[in-house]
Amino acid sequence: MLTLSHLHFAILQDVIVQDFSLALQQGEIKTLFGPSGCGKTTVLRLVSGLDKPKSGKIINQFNKIGFLFQENRLLNNLTAVKNIEIFMPTPDRQKIYALAEEIGLTPADLNKYPTELSGGMAKRVAFLRLLLSDCDLALLDEPFVGLDRDLRQRLIALLQQRIEQKNLACLLVTHDRFEAVRLSHEILLLSEKGMQIQQSIILNTPLSLRDNQYEEKTVKQYFQGRVYYD
C-alpha cells in the first residue's frame, strides 16, 4: 500500500504540488489526468524518491518500484535484451523473446543497442523491462505515447494480465482519456497548477471486461463537454 498525505513541492517560488493526497492498494490502477505542466511527473518523482517533498508524508509499503519514464532511460552501452535481463529476478532469454514477439519485436531487434532502435521500439523495450521485473508498484509516465493503435492495445492487454496475475499496483500518467478509462480503477482529473483534484472518477467494471465499446461509452459519460488534454 502507498499513501501520500498532504504533499507539497516547490522549485524556488514556484509551487508545483500543493496539498496532494492519494492512497493506492495492491492490484489497483490510479491515473493522474491533467494538463501539461500541472505536476504529474513530479508526483511520480516524489513517490520514487527522485525528489523530496518540502512537507507531507509518503508511506510506501510496496517492495519494489518500477518506473517507466517518458524518455525510456535505456542503458546505451547494453543491448536491448540485456537492458531487460538485468532487471529480471531470474534472467530468461526465451521468456523475453516470446513476450517481445507479442508486441512486434524480433530477437534481431532485441540484439540491437538502444541508439539503433526507433522511438517506438525503445518504448516497447522499456515497457518489457518493467513488465518482466519483479516490481510490485509501477509508475508509468505516458507509457504508450508514439505507438500505433494496434500496438497500444497489445501493450495494454499485457499490462492488464500482469496486474491481474501479479496484483501489480500502478500509478499512471496519461493524456489519453481512452487509455485512462480502459486501465483505471480511479481517474483523478487535475487542475492546471498544483495538482489540485477537480474530480475523481471511480470505475468498477473489471479490467478484463473493458472493450472498445466500454471505452467509447465511458469517455462520453465522463469527458463530454470537458477540455481535453490530448
Ligand SMILES: Nc1ncnc2c1ncn2[C@@H]1O[C@H](COP(=O)(O)OP(=O)(O)OP(=O)(O)O)[C@@H](O)[C@H]1O
Ligand atoms: N527541473 C526543473 N526545474 C524547474 N522547473 C521544473 C523542473 N521540472 C519540472 N519543473 C516545472 O514543474 C512543473 C510540473 O512539471 P511536470 O513535469 O511534473 O508536469 P507534468 O504534468 O508531468 O507535465 P507533462 O504532461 O507535460 O509531462 C512545470 O511547470 C515545470 O516547468
